[in-house]
Structure formats: structure tokens, C-alpha cells
Amino acid sequence: MKIFNTLTRSKQEFVPINEGKVGIYVCGPTVYDYIHIGNARPMIVFDTLRRYLLYKGYDVNYVSNFTDVDDKIIKRANELGVESAVVSEKYIAECKKDMEGLNVMPATTHPQATKEIPDMIEMIKVLIEKGHAYEKNGTVYFRTRSFDGYGKLSHKNIDDLESGHRAENHQLKVSGEDEKEDPLDFVLWKPKKEGEPSWPSPWGDGRPGWHLECSVMSKKYIGDVIDIHAGGEDLIFPHHENEIAQSEAANDTEFARYWMHNGFLKINNEKMSKSLGNFFTVREISEKYPLQVIRFFMLSAHYRSPLNFSADLVEASKNGLERILTAVEKLKELKPANEGNDPAIEAELENFVKRYEAAMDDDLNTADAISVIFELIKYTNINVTNDTPKATVDKALSTVEKLCDVLGIITEKEEELLDSDIEALINERQAARKAKDFAKADEIRNKLADMGITLLDTREGVKWKRA
Ligand SMILES: [Zn+2]
Numbered sequence: 001m002k003i004f005n006t007l008t009r010s011k012q013e014f015v016p017i018n019e020g021k022v023g024i025y026v027c028g029p030t031v032y033d034y035i036h037i038g039n040a041r042p043m044i045v046f047d048t049l050r051r052y053l054l055y056k057g058y059d060v061n062y063v064s065n066f067t068d069v070d071d072k073i074i075k076r077a078n079e080l081g082v083e084s085a086v087v088s089e090k091y092i093a094e095c096k097k098d099m100e101g102l103n104v105m106p107a108t109t110h111p112q113a114t115k116e117i118p119d120m121i122e123m124i125k126v127l128i129e130k131g132h133a134y135e136k137n138g139t140v141y142f143r144t145r146s147f148d149g150y151g152k153l154s155h156k157n158i159d160d161l162e163s164g165h166r167a168e169n170h171q172l173k174v175s176g177e178d179e180k181e182d183p184l185d186f187v188l189w190k191p192k193k194e195g196e197p198s199w200p201s202p203w204g205d206g207r208p209g210w211h212l213e214c215s216v217m218s219k220k221y222i223g224d225v226i227d228i229h230a231g232g233e234d235l236i237f238p239h240h241e242n243e244i245a246q247s248e249a250a251n252d253t254e255f256a257r258y259w260m261h262n263g264f265l266k267i268n269n270e271k272m273s274k275s276l277g278n279f280f281t282v283r284e285i286s287e288k289y290p291l292q293v294i295r296f297f298m299l300s301a302h303y304r305s306p307l308n309f310s311a312d313l314v315e316a317s318k319n320g321l322e323r324i325l326t327a328v329e330k331l332k333e334l335k336p337a338n339e340g341n342d343p344a345i346e347a348e349l350e351n352f353v354k355r356y357e358a359a360m361d362d363d364l365n366t367a368d369a370i371s372v373i374f375e376l377i378k379y380t381n382i383n384v385t386n387d388t389p390k391a392t393v394d395k396a397l398s399t400v401e402k403l404c405d406v407l408g409i410i411t412e413k414e415e416e417l418l419d420s421d422i423e424a425l426i427n428e429r430q431a432a433r434k435a436k437d438f439a440k441a442d443e444i445r446n447k448l449a450d451m452g453i454t455l456l457d458t459r460e461g462v463k464w465k466r467a
Contacts, residue, residue: 005258024062026062035098035281038265049260051408062105068114069197103291105408116213121202140189141188142186144186156237228256230260232262263307302365302366324377324409325411334385339390422464425447426455
């Protein structure tokens with residue numbers, strides 16, 4: 001498989017550090033609110049990468065953090081008059097619900113920053129000992145110029161950054177910047193302010209800087225060197241650049257072999273922002289569309305391309321997905337009676353699989369992979385019939401299902417619950433009661449409850465309603 005590596009700006013053959021194993025670290029969301037549709041893109045894209053690597057037989061260790069201490073969380077907690085952990089725990093739980101709706105597999109580990117403070121302190125100590133960090137009045141800064149490779153991921157020149165910073169600071173007069181040795185230095189540990197959560201450290205009570213979290217948690221849960229580090233392209237600078245500086249300076253080894261970044265998501269061709277009123281949470285969108293449609297939509301473009309979110313485009317994805325699900329349904333409903341198999345059809349199926357794999361092997365080109373699925377269902381719709389041998393029909397069905405599963409698309413249609421089915425069950429329950437088979441009557445009531453149907457025993461008979 002070839003992966004476009006932001007570090008080298010080229011597609012490179014993926015070779016894992018340990019044969020058959022892949023360690024992936026994906027920067028996760030800051031949990032101060034419901035996740036927005038922009039957060040969903042890296043979740044879906046890199047979950048698909050994980051599924052494809054699993055399909056290829058790799059053992060995947062997938063780590064994605066929750067940033068649960070941050071200015072935005074503290075602000076929200078102060079507004080609500082609660083501890084910041086109340087806010088972060090609530091939105092971690094809500095994020096997990098949205099991930100489930102998007103069919104994003106839970107990470108092997110979802111570390112939380114606040115639970116890894118001792119390791120963060122350890123890494124800061126190492127950086128100070130090695131001369132890569134220094135403390136001023138309770139703040140610890142990373143000495144950016146002490147790390148030779150700074151700028152290698154974002155392909156920025158350190159001197160250009162320096163002059164950019166100067167101009168910016170001159171205009172903004174950022175407070176506290178004066179105590180830094182160099183405007184490029186960034187914070188590893190910040191001192192406690194009134195009303196903020198804090199932890200004891202050798203430099204006084206305080207909390208870690210955001211960039212440090214990922215360096216520490218990837219080291220703990222994957223190792224000093226990770227195979228693939230991924231995230232949105234907005235994280236390349238400064239977040240990922242700073243992660244590299246911290247990790248490589250502390251561990252004396254390469255940090256991540258491959259860097260993958262997904263492109264921006266625009267809403268109706270505009271940048272998503274609260275002020276433009278085009279800011280949507282995944283939860284809001286789930287009221288309009290099944291989240292599976294959103295997942296399919298996100299994969300309909302190559303992950304590095306910008307993606308425009310609009311009602312028309314989502315509607316087109318919804319129709320496309322429907323075509324696939326209908327084709328699967330059709331294959332399931334066939335009643336083939338013939339023995340043996342049809343080698344010509346099976347060879348054709350194999351061809352589709354090969355073309356699909358070639359698309360996915362080319363830097364996870366899900367857009368082309370989806371085109372192959374469309375061609376495949378067009379083929380099965382025409383060529384796989386009741387006259388096709390059963391073994392070949394089964395193979396056609398399992399092929400479509402397998403290729404959809406790698407994309408995290410569930411081909412099982414949700415059963416529509418018809419009124420007549422419900423009434424048949426109610427009649428069955430009444431008959432059981434009449435026969436004094438109360439165990440069976442209860443069993444049917446529970447079955448209906450699982451389907452979201454509530455029964456009311458009234459004088460006029462049994463009434464029911466949907467939840
Ligand atoms: Zn990160």
C-alpha cells in the first residue's frame with residue numbers, strides 16, 4: 001500500500017516497523033461540546049484506514065486521545081458552575097455515541113490527558129535535563145531552536161517563522177511573551193490560574209500544554225516510534241510540528257514514520273464557522289440524515305481533497321448508498337437452485353476485488369473504491385440471477401458485503417416494522433394469555449418492548465404505541 005506522507009510530500013510504500021503490526025495515533029477532539037461535522041472527517045477517514053489494514057491482515061494498535069483539559073472546557077465549566085471534568089466526561093460520552101452512529105470502531109485505547117499527568121511531567125523533566133526546555137515563573141517552555149529539525153513536517157523555514165512571529169507579537173503585544181527566550185518557544189507546562197484545574201509539579205501547580213499530550217500518550221500506548229500519525233491538515237502547524245520536536249528531542253529517535261492529513265471540510269463552499277451560522281454538530285445532522293449516509297458521503301471524496309458539504313451532495317450520497325443496499329437486498333432475495341458454480345462470474349468478481357484493492361492501496365482512494373462497488377453492483381444486478389448457481393450467488397453477496405464492510409458501510413437494511421406485524425404479535429400474546437401461558441405472554445411483551453412498542457391493557461382491549 002502506498003501512503004502520501006506529509007513529511008516527504010510524496011507517496012511512499014507503507015512498510016511497518018514490526019512486520020504484520022501497525023501502530024496508529026490520531027489526534028482526537030477537545031471535549032467541550034458535541035463534536036462537529038469537521039471532527040467527523042478524520043474519525044471516518046482514519047477508521048477506514050484501520051479497517052483496510054485489518055482487511056490486509058495487520059494487527060492494528062489504534063490510539064486516539066481525548067483532550068480533556070483546555071481553555072474551552074474550563075470556560076464552559078465556569079459558565080455552568082461545575083468542575084471541568086463534568087463537562088469533559090459528558091462530552092466524551094456524547095462523542096462515543098456519535099462515533100457509534102458513524103460506525104467508527106472504538107480505539108484500542110482512548111487516553112485522556114488528565115489521566116496521564118505523571119508521564120507528562122516525566123517528559124518535561126527529560127527535556128529540561130537535555131537542555132531542550134526551561135522554566136520561567138512556573139511556566140515551562142520548549143526551546144524550539146534547540147531542535148534541529150523544526151519545520152520539517154510543515155516545510156517551513158525557522159527564520160521565516162521567527163520574523164512572522166515578531167510581526168505578529170508586535171501587533172498583538174501578547175502578554176507573557178517577553179519572558180520567553182525566543183518568540184518561537186512554546187509552552188509545555190502552564191501555571192495554575194484561579195478557578196482552573198491543576199496538578200502538582202516540580203514547577204508548581206499547573207497543567208500541561210496541549211502539544212505535549214500527544215507526544216506522551218503516543219509514547220505510552222504505542223512506543224517511541226509510531227508507524228502512522230494522522231489528523232486534520234489544520235494540525236500540521238504548529239501542533240504536529242511541536243509534537244515532533246518534543247518527542248524526537250526527548251526520545252532521541254524518529255517520532256512517526258508516516259504522517260497522514262485529511263483535507264478541510266467546507267459547508268456550502270464556505271469555511272465552517274459559528275459566526276457564519278454554518279456550524280453543525282454531528283448530532284444535529286443525525287436528525288436529518290442517517291449517519292451512515294454521512295459516512296458514505298465523507299468517503300466519496302479522496303481524504304486529502306477538500307470536501308464540500310451541501311444538502312445536494314449529501315442527497316446524492318444517500319441515493320448512491322440506497323442503490324448499493326438495494327442490490328444487496330436483491331442478491332439476498334434470490335432463490336437459486338443450481339448446483340456447482342459459474343467460473344466466469346466468479347472470475348469477474350475477483351477482478352472487482354482486485355480493482356478495489358488497487359484503489360485503496362493507492363493512498364486510500366476511497367472515491368475510486370466506491371466507483372468499483374458501483375460497477376460491481378451494476379454487474380451483479382444484470383448477471384447474477386436465479387439461474388446462477390447458489391455458490392456463485394453467495395460469493396457475489398459476500399463480495400459486495402466485504403468491500404462495503406472495509407468502508408464501514410453496513411449493508412443490512414433496517415427492518416421496517418409494519419403495523420400488521422405488531423398486531424400479529426399482540427394477537428399471539430392474547431392467545432397465550434387465554435391459554436394461561438403467562439410466560440409466553442410476557443416473552444412477547446418483552447419482544448415488543450425491544451422493538452420500541454409499548455402495550456396498554458385497557459377495558460376496550462390492548463392498545464399499543466411506538467416509542
Ligand atoms: Zn495531537
